[in-house]
Amino acid sequence: MTITEPTAGAAEQAGSELVEMAWDPITRIVGSLGIYAKVDFKNRRVAECYSTSSVFRGYSIFMKGKDPRDAHFITSRICGICGDNHATCSVYAQNMAYGVAPPPLGEWMINLGEAAEYMFDHTIFQENLVGVDYCEKMVRETNPGVLELANRTEAPHAAEHGFRTIGDIMRSLNPLEGEFYREALQVSRVTREMFCLMEGRHVHPSTLYPGGIGAVATIQVFTDYLTRLMRYIEFVKKCVPMHDDLFDFFYEALPGYEQVGQRRVLLGCWGALNDPAYCDFKYETMSDWGRRMYVTPGIIVDGQLITNDLVDINLGMRILLGRSYYEDWAGQETFVDRDPLGNPVDPRHPWNQHTIPKPAKRDFEREYSWVMSPRWWDGQQHLPLDTGGGPLARLWSTALNGLVDIGYLRSTGDSVVINLPKTLTKPESTVEWKIPRRNGELLSNAIERNRARTYFQAYSAAAALYFVEQALAEVRAGHTKTWEPFTVPKEAISVGFTEAVRGVLSHHMVIRNGKIANYHPYPPTPWNASVRDPYGTPGPYEDAVQNTPIFEENPPETFKGIDIMRAVRSFDPCLPCGVHMYLGEGKTLQKLHSPHAYTADGG
Template sequence: MTGAESDLVEMAWDPITRIVGSLGIYTKIDFKQKRVVECHSTSSIFRGYSLFMQGKDPRDAHFITSRICGICGDNHATCSVYAQNMAYGVRPPHLGEWILNLGEAAEYMFDHNIFQENLVGVDYCERMVAETNPGVLELANRTESPHAGDHGYRTIGDIMRSLNPLEGDFYREALQVSRSTREMFCLMEGRHVHPSTLYPGGVGTVATVQLFTDYLTRLMRYVDFMKRVVPMHDDLFDFFYTALPGYEEVGRRRVLLGCWGSLNNPDHCDFRYETMTDWGRQMFVTPGVIVDGKLVTTDLVTINLGIRILLGSSYYEDWEDKEMFVTRDALGNPVDRRHPWNQHTIPRPAKRDFDGKYSWTMSPRWFDGTDHLALDTGGGPIARLWATALAGLVDFGYVKSTGHSVLINLPRTVTRPETTFEWKIPQWSNAIERNRARTYFQAYSAACAVYFVERALAEVRAGHTKTWEPFTVPKDAHSVGFTEAVRGVLSHHMVIRNGRIANYHPYPPTPWNGSVRDTYGTPGPYEDAVQNTPIFEENPPDRFKGIDIMRAVRSFDPCLPCGVHMFLGDGKVIKTSHSPMGVTLAT
């Protein structure tokens, strides 16, 4: 061991909790230089949905894949329905799509709110800051809040106290808000988080003026709430930049962002692959790939064909010698062997070795023709807002993308006037800006929902109350659904043969953000963001909590359920016996 290596301290956080405990972060830290020099991210349980989807009736796909996650299950159901619509050649009635959009907007509001205030917000609360940076808390107590008149907290310290778990007033208020947003979702799709009225071809929701009025009543309370939240978070996040010079480097990585777009516009979307380029650009959240701050493409066909699944340091065998399910897409473009349509999942568990294989998470990459880019979603909102801002394609009254920012106009509410917020493209893709974008995207989702309610009510009042279109399942087809899960990019690739699913691969944001070192040695986004992070925590190594590392990881909104399901094959009866009551028991 060299002198430099002997100064490194190995530290691990496994499991990282607050949502699910299958994520491990393993680091080497140079405490003399106060910097993380190496990081490995692990996911400890095998995900097997791609295996047990095989042979299923494709009409069941959204009900099954919804169970991938108990947090964003509706995003999976939605994406699966999109893939089925393409495969079946069905276009839902406009009202059905507006209802689905209202459900998805409510999910964004619900999930971002509860994560921002009740999970990641804890990292910035008074108690946490007191334990890790007491000097920062002293400064916070002396620092006036620039927007105190908007949110009601006189100092930054007051904001931090309001975020204290269970006892903070804002923490408790956010929990109440999350309840109303979940009710909004249930009004549209029957049940949260596994929709009961969402189907290919539309929805089974009975559309009435009362239904949308009930939604709108809750929505306007949320709009009122966001008029306080946005300036409050701006004050808090801006304070960290001034209190800790250099804090912009925490969680910072190269700007490599991916957004697959979300909230389809039923005036344009027909779900045909052949027209996907056009209707994709009409989404209310614009798809896009951003490299070093520049928008590379907004074309969903180009995005689709660029997806590659690399194995690298994950516990799987390669499929280079296996069957290719799709060689060309519906437009005649060649499809790569490493594309999800052609993926074979062959698990091979092994002892964890950071010089070899160490995680169940594969390494999705986007191939730009030269490099396999380790895109991240930034937790979802920063990629969505960045792509939408640069594309300049969204303009519907409540939201306008300008080419360098996104204008969000929230209408007048009972207690507050009409308010416009502007999310501006930041200098960095780092922990603070990922978190800030999450707040602004809540406002963005609320503004979209106001518009969707108006369009849905117009349909009902015009007598257009049909919400579902019948369809037939083809014998053979291949299709894709694209949307944005709460935490970022989500795609479902499906191949149908003889009326049954032959291949099915859902790719949520978890494997993109939490991927491991790929075939070319490129680290995944968690790894990349953490291993460049400076240490600002004031505690010595023996009392080190790793708050800067945790802020870097949690800024991505890590949610491992999408990567942690066990596949047990067909099962095995070990012993058969008979109970005294004559009942056969298998154990």
């Protein structure tokens, strides 16, 4: 963190005293995220925030001309954390382009792999990364008064999770030493094994293809998965009540803490986990099979479901440059004028995007990040949607839609009910995630993003139970086919929709002459980490941090910015998907007479 002198002028006239601070890079994540803020210590509030990313790679550039059948192997390397989500989304886009759908067993196995990925990644982040923000050591350094209260406060669900006080929960989250921290590391290994049983390798699947999956489906492989899944469910039954106790305590210990990381409810969910009985991957039927997903798509504005139609969601996407390091592509080639249903496609849609990097010196008044500004056009304005870290949008959309009812999971219109069966030491239990409200206000804040992550761990486990049962039924019925052949067309446009761990993920592909003519993956990072757009609207990280109150007890000289970090890390930020590497024009090395002397053309 860096600190500069207080900012003078208009701020002081308004009774403020601003201190410029920077956290760059943000720790405990992958990537190059930087947060630059002006903190008003007099009024205990963040006055201004900018989110930056300093590296560019450009998958959309070097995907051009590639064989589309290689797309999922290449794009999985976008990220070493959610690479399988990219591979899966790419396969979905290829299925649409090739006109192929996997056999039911193949789709169930893909769902089992994705469910295992959700369980793995959420466990690692929640308990071993963002959980550290709420551990005893961190609270001691930033809010010693809160820790004293935590040590005196009985945990309401102690009988379910085994920790007597809130202070005991905090100690269990201490890195490398805490009981729960270490247990989560062990459990995460089990979930990776579950994924590999379905897709061969984590995080870059080796058995996932367009048309299905290459893993051999046997009773044993599903039994091995189920054995590990029940171990995970045992863990989740402890996890959910423990986090409820911890997060509820922060609301009570620090009145007003619901404002930390709070922003307007502008949530996007693209849906996940297809039902093979309905999903044929055709664009013409996408509205219907999208609604049949086991995580229901939806755009939520101020608590209201605006649409759950993937065609509408697709057509509303706009890629704005805002204050990012790119040249506009206005006047460049338009790849897609109309979608397969005949609807007009906007020039700023990902199908028509051109990526033209324009490196520049960071200037918050001009350009300051390699992340663009994706927005969703509702017919009147460009909405800066966020993903709520992934789980908040997924649960909120699924709850409002009320379309999921598979025994283990049921969405009610205002909540999601999750039924977990009896495990080795714990009885059958039911947990219910409810749309978050406090004092009549809908909450899209740091605490509720984190709380939703714990509940979605349970949701993923319950969904996986259902998927295992369906897969076993297929095998017992003799339906063991997991892959369908296909041919690559000369011309096609397609899109894949799913949910990466951190939220919305779409891959947009244009094929010409049997090769990729245009390809744009849009994961959660550019949505959440987007910069101010041409209308001056800040991105979600920026918006969530601006106006966040400061509860940390340290003075500016020793300020850690824990409330700011909790706001940012609640989104589960992961920058590789949003920023990549740029080498410029390149230089040629020439060897001279001396074996140790080299020169570079142009420098």
